[in-house]
Amino acid sequence: MNRKRKAIAGLLFLAALSVAVAANIPKDTLVVASNSEIFKSFDPGVCFEVEPSVYVKNIYANLVTLKMVDGAFTPVPDLAEKWEQSSDGKTWTFYLRKGAKFANGDPVKASDVEYSYRRAITINKSPAWLFKDTLGLTVDSIKAVNDTTVTIVTNGAPSNIVLSVLAANIGGVLNEKEVRAHEVSGDMGQAWLTDHSAGAGAYVLKEWKRKTQIVLTANKNYFNGEPPIKTIIVRDVPEASDRYLLLKKGDVDVAWQITVEQAASLRDKSEDVALISTPAQSLEYVAMNASWGPFKDNRVRQAVKYAIDYDAIINKVREGFAIKNQQFLAIGYFGYKESNPYKRDVEKAKKLLADAGYPNGFEVEIVTSESDIRRAEAVVVQSNLADIGIKSNIVVMPAAQMYDKYRNQGLQMIVAGWGIDYPDADALAKPFADYTVKQLAWRNAWLDDKAAAMTAAAAKEINDKKRAQMYIDLVQYWQVNGPFAMLYQPIEYWGIRKEVKGYDKAFEGYNVHCNFTLISK
Template sequence: MKMSKVFRLLFIGMVALSVLLAGCSKSNQATSGDKKPNELVVGQDANPTTMDPHDTQDTLAYGIQKTMYEGLLGFDKDMQVIPVLAEAMPELAKDAKSLTFKLKKGIKFQDGTDFNADAVKANIDRLKDPANKLKRASLYAAIDHVEIVDPYTVKIVLNKPFAPIVQAFAHPAGLMISPKAIKEYGKDLNRHPVGTGPFQFVEWKDGQYVVVKKFDGYWDKANAAKVEKITFKPVPETASRIAMLKTGEAQFIYPLPPEQTESVKGDSNVVVDKAQSTIIRYVVFNVNQKPFDDKRVRQALNYAVDKDALNKVVYRGFASAPESAIAPKVWGFQKQQMYAYDVEKAKKLLAEAGLPNGFEITLWTPNDTIRAKIAEFVQQQWQIIGVKATIQQMEFVTLTNQLSLKPEESKLQAAVSGWSPSTGEADWGIRPLLSKNMFPTAGFNSGFYVNDQLDKYVVTGLESGDEKERLNAYAEAQKVIVEDAPWVFLTVPDNLVGKRKNLSGVYVLPDATQDVVHAEFK
């Protein structure tokens, strides 16, 4: 059946109009990111692990939590300690065994309950209770008890001198949770965050997004949220994160893939921020398993990796070879004699260990693009000395859970991992990863490394009130770690951030924690 001439003309006109409207729609979408929106979309490389700050090991989750929670103390952009819910910095007793906090008044949690001394005590008691098995309990192990002096004054009594205690309260583990929420939600608190921050929780769909919205009852009106909503989206594939940034679908992405930096810089609507981090990336070994119980094998695998080449190939120069077991920006860092690239030395050490033909292992890695590339690079380098590594990629949360198992449960051989001390001190860059009392779930010593000499230096660093003595202890600790090689020391990456040019008030701290609390569109 043929169309009439009039109908045919009408049909053609409708098609043309639809094409025109589609073109206009695409044009609007392309520029919508540059208008002044009231919602922020953040593109991240992984799904968060939990919304419970007392049970969190990763900075990605902390970046989201900080929109909803606040602590007595916090860090500014340069990781200098500042008061937040406390009126001022705490008063430290002369014997360094107690400190007193004066609290700000008139603050309420997002469920309408009061923030006061009782709330502080409830949070610290929860953290310290071994029955709760919280991952950050070790950070407050030096606290004996909390005394309520008056409704807005608390005295923290320590069981021994603990030099980093002030920094410990600035750590994100010190974020304050509503005591009502703690009681109401129990073990499900990780899905029901309630704090005093400028944003409150809306929804978390695994693998898709976490959404928070502006909290209208926020106590600090001068610093109230400037956007109505923030959506955090896990996007492990780097090309997808870049595409979201360029189209304006996301206005802030971290990490920015190093190989895409130049192309992004060519976009007039995008700004790239670069800063030195306190992150160190490494391969962790299960030293309970052969052949990793032999120091010569661990040293050989260090000599077999060309760290400068790694930084050029994977990070395009936006990284540096490690100069110790912690990054240069960490307080207490001291440069060490590291493992230069030396294939022949690596082969010799393997032969001395009875493995002249190498061996086979499984190498775990998160499935984000950067760390997957690190694993591939390491695999190729080890192949040269006869070590055949089979790479097994996992989602970040899955790998974190695998690295949090007890020695008798762990199936780890080796894994691409990383750490950044969120107190900014050497103590937190060493103790939770390598002390013998920090096996999971107490800490993150997922390779089950034990060295009594190291532990002695760690104790001195913790308990001494003499800064020079502490620095010397941490210097000796780093020397022991590098010599004993519980890891392959890989790289110290730069923090690379991509954002739309009309966005301000967002940044990444040196420890890789995102801070988008003060996001604002021009």
């Protein structure tokens, strides 16, 4: 059979399989219902959206990967079996495991790592700042010493930052020979890698029919052995109600992006369907512009923090799918130590307002996006503030308009969220505490030099014990002085058929950790 006939036969098989799964999903096949509108590219140097990143993580292998160990994200070997760090903390040497192959059978070499990292820096897409800004890499920073050894010269960032960034999608290693064969007009393979793959991970991107389905198949050359699930089919199902119905009927194994109400209904015992959940890699907050009127006074900001009913937001708005976490560090991150100093105390909030010169309160505008959950959160905050004499007016804006004003310090108060780029305290301290990086602290005009200096110092400390304590101290200072009332850390959840095993471990720490090889039926 020639190559063309093989390709046609393969496509016919996939089409038949996608129709057949509704009636009887094979044990070695996982069918997922999801809204795939956000999918733009499977190129590890380009992809920066959360859900597509999950699949990219399983298509490409990195030098290192992350797994949960005793509740904390921990770097572990992937393509590199070991590594060394120089005494000055800047130069890293990685030794590749022997015998690792790409999906097409080509051996993985250090030159592929060098090419992949230099390519990511050169094409300079959304993820590139992780290499360039966070680690200080240039194209000259990565060098293949021989076939199994590669060196990377960083800016001296602490080890957990370096390894966490290398474990991100941008650290996925490409088959240089295959990518170069598909270059068009010097694009370094970007067009081809949008819907093809050239990795050494557990799966291969077999097909992507926009607005229909995505198909991944097991990599027979995967260095850790073929996974139990041989085929993953992602069916594009735009409506949550349809995804939920398909799950209940048994037409799909997993339903993504179901509503809070649907997830809550799956908590009840069911013979066929279960709910899997894990702490999300994001945070929800209320923020105040520290340069605006009453919010210039920290006592007013403190009053707002004591006025909010955090438990009501978690239990009523989120139906319990959230964790009380009143700091900028997410659970499981380096430096995290539980710290929740605020609870609703109306009398204390009123006294703080009076002490600041606002015994009768004031009027403020709360801006949020069109998200149903954030609008509901804003309503609770509005009611809470009314109890201490603050009249707030909710303004709902399209996200693009809202963030345009926000980035220019143009909002008085906001209900919003923040996604996390890599699992280290530095990824959160900088946006929330260091105004010089021009992110969240800047947007809320909290120009606190002490917090900025503490953040910068912690980012350079290579002694892990000292560094962890520095973040504990920074969190305490931020909680007292900052313009943020952290509402909660969300919980991600999925509806799954009960015959699916290992999904909880596979998605523990989503989306930082996501390993489809742990799933079976």
